[in-house]
Amino acid sequence: MSKNKPAPIIIKREEEGHAAPHGGSWKVAYADFVTAMMALFLLLWLTMALKPQVKEQIAMFFQDQDLPKREKPQETAVLPTYVAKDSTQGTPQFKLSQEEKYKYEVALMIKQLMDNNPNLKQNSGISSDKVGVLLHVNNAVMFQPGSPQLKPEAYKLLDDVVGVLKKIKVDLVVRGHTDDAESGNGMSKFELSAMRAASCVRYIVEKGGIPSTRVKAAAYADSQPIAPNTSDQNRSINRRVEFLYHSPEMANLY
CATH class of the missing domain: 3.30.1330.60 (OmpA-like domain)
Incomplete structure (x- = not known):
């Protein structure tokens, strides 16, 4: 290589990372949502498993007792x-x-x-x-x-x-x-x-x-x-x- 030829200049550009728009809070909200859905479906399953007589008594419990x-x-x-x-x-x-x-x-x-x-x-x-x-x-x-x-x-x-x-x-x-x-x-x-x-x-x-x-x-x-x-x-x-x-x-x- 000739001594008079300039050495090549190499420029390295590091790509900037993309931070999460809301941090990690979405994970907490999603976990709460999944937990609530699981509880809902568990409650529905238990309700379906009850005997008809028990269902009627539960329904009567939530009736408005203040009706004339x-x-x-x-x-x-x-x-x-x-x-x-x-x-x-x-x-x-x-x-x-x-x-x-x-x-x-x-x-x-x-x-x-x-x-x-x-x-x-x-x-x-x-x-x-x-x-x-x-x-x-x-x-x-x-x-x-x-x-x-x-x-x-x-x-x-x-x-x-x-x-x-x-x-x-x-x-x-x-x-x-x-x-x-x-x-x-x-x-x-x-x-x-x-x-x-x-x-x-x-x-x-x-x-x-x-x-x-x-x-x-x-x-x-x-x-x-x-x-x-x-x-x-x-x-x-x-x-x-x-x-x-x-x-x-x-x-x-x-």
Whole structure:
């Protein structure tokens, strides 16, 4: 190589790297999204695996409890979820208190009675609270207007009430109610509601053979209406007899 020839000049240009536009935060967001989707599909899978009875009870739990009762006078109230142990499949049994088991067993029996008696099903409803399970029946099914005398068709209903008491060790409170205008033969609303409750208790004790220590009668007249006494339809709903089944431990509340 000639000494006078200039040496070649080599220029190296380093390419600039492309940084992530948002750093690594997108990875966190994506991971959260994937986790949420996984939880969603797991929840859907568990829901599909539930028995229809359990699904109905879960749906009832999320219903609006503030809806006026007059819109759904025969609405079945929320009951504790209880699945009996399946000996063939080994399905685990939910842990419930004795009080909750009482409520569930009574509610199932009443529901079966209502299904087998169309007249009862059309004129009654069932609900549950912290005390017990409540069956309320329209007075038109059991009594003549303004009278505490039981109708012949009321005996079948009272026999069903007795059947629950014979199968499950619970006590009963029979509660009489009127509307704001009902009275009969010079009796006040309290007297009429008391005599109607007493007529039911007398039949349950004398004809049904239930010890009197397990049954009580209470009169409420028009003090606890289900619907406002502003129409004939609402007044008809308020005229009722209630059968409150509860465990013996709750007897001190009455």
